[in-house]
Amino acid sequence: MMLTVVKHRSSISHVLIDTYSTQNFYYAVAIGNLCRLFKIPYIPILHGGNLPHRLQHSKSQSYKLFNGALTNVAPSQYLKHEFEKEGYDKLTYIPNTIAISDYPFLKRSQLRPKLLWVRSFAEIYHPMLALKVVERLMEELPDIELCMVGPDKDGSLAKCKQYVDLHKLPVHFTGKLSKHEWRELSKGYDLFINTTNFDNMPVSVIEAMALGLPIVSTNVGGIPYLIDHGNNGILVPPNDVDGMATAIRSLLNDPVSVQELTHNARQKVEGYDWEIVKLDWGGLLKE
Numbered sequence: 001m002m003l004t005v006v007k008h009r010s011s012i013s014h015v016l017i018d019t020y021s022t023q024n025f026y027y028a029v030a031i032g033n034l035c036r037l038f039k040i041p042y043i044p045i046l047h048g049g050n051l052p053h054r055l056q057h058s059k060s061q062s063y064k065l066f067n068g069a070l071t072n073v074a075p076s077q078y079l080k081h082e083f084e085k086e087g088y089d090k091l092t093y094i095p096n097t098i099a100i101s102d103y104p105f106l107k108r109s110q111l112r113p114k115l116l117w118v119r120s121f122a123e124i125y126h127p128m129l130a131l132k133v134v135e136r137l138m139e140e141l142p143d144i145e146l147c148m149v150g151p152d153k154d155g156s157l158a159k160c161k162q163y164v165d166l167h168k169l170p171v172h173f174t175g176k177l178s179k180h181e182w183r184e185l186s187k188g189y190d191l192f193i194n195t196t197n198f199d200n201m202p203v204s205v206i207e208a209m210a211l212g213l214p215i216v217s218t219n220v221g222g223i224p225y226l227i228d229h230g231n232n233g234i235l236v237p238p239n240d241v242d243g244m245a246t247a248i249r250s251l252l253n254d255p256v257s258v259q260e261l262t263h264n265a266r267q268k269v270e271g272y273d274w275e276i277v278k279l280d281w282g283g284l285l286k287e
Helices: 001-007 024-038 051-056 060-066 077-085 129-135 156-167 179-186 203-210 241-252 255-270 274-286
Strands: 015-019 042-046 072-073 091-093 114-116 145-149 170-176 189-192 215-218 234-236
Touching: 015 024, 024 042, 024 060, 024 241, 051 060, 051 077, 072 077, 072 170, 077 091, 114 129, 114 203, 129 145, 129 241, 145 179, 156 170, 156 255, 179 203, 189 203, 189 241, 203 215, 203 255, 215 241, 234 241, 241 255
Parallel strands: 015 042, 042 072, 072 091, 114 145, 114 189, 145 170, 189 215, 215 234
Antiparallel strands: none
16 A cells, blocks of 8 residues: 555545554554655545544544545544544545445345344454344244354454354354345345444445345444434344344334335435445545
8 A cells, every 4th residue: 555655656646545443544544644745635534433432542643644634535424423523624424335226126025034144243243143133033933044244354253153053043154245146145135134333334234225125223333324213224222132133023023114114225325326426526536
C-alpha cells in the first residue's frame, strides 16, 4: 500500500483508504501520513462498528488521520453521528452499495426453520449466539437447521465446531464462499440471523434484505439505522438467546408479516444500488 502511493504520487488525484478499527487502522495511519507528506488529497472510508472505540483509544493518530483528510466517507449514519460526537466535521455520508440486479428477490410464502448466518468468525460478531439459539429451539422445532458461511478470523470457528459436536447441533459450516456461491445457497434458507455485538452497516445484511430473507438481528451500532424494527426486520438486544429465539419463532408463525417485512426490506436496499450510489462518489471526486 505504501509503495503504491509512493510509486504513483505524481499521477493520482485522490487516495481512498479503507479504514477499520483493528490492525488495519495503523495501515490507514501510515498511508495518511504519506499522503500529507506528498500533498495528495485522501479520503478514509470508515468501516467497522468498533471504530468509535478507536477514536477514544488512539486520539492523536485518529486526529491526524481523519482531520487531515479531504473528507471521511461514512457508509452509515451511525458512524457519521459517532464521529460528529467526537468533534469531527469533515464527513460525507455515502452508503455501502450492492449491484441490486445481482440479487433476485425470492418470495418465501411458507417459512421453514432453515437459518442462514453469513459473517467472518470473530468474537465481535458473536457466532456462538447463533448456536445457542439453535440449541434453544431444537426441542420445539426438530427440523431446525443452521448454515454458517464465512472464514475464521480469531479462532472462533474452531470453538463453534467444538460446541456443535459437543451438543450435537444441526449446524453446517461452509467456510468462505464467493458472493455468487452464497447467493445460490441462500435459496435453500428462509431466515437470516445477524448476531454481532459491534457493527456498522454490514453488506451481508443488505444482501440478505435484497434476496428476500427476513432478518433477525441484534440491535447494535449502525444496525438500527438500516433495520427499522417491525417494518423491514426484527431487532433484539445483543447476546439475548431468548429474545432471538422468540423473534424467530414469531416470524415462523406469521407468514403474512414476513411478506410485508421482506417487501419493505427490498425497497430499502434498492436505494443502495451502485447505479444510484455511484453518483454520490462521482460528485465527491469531482469537487
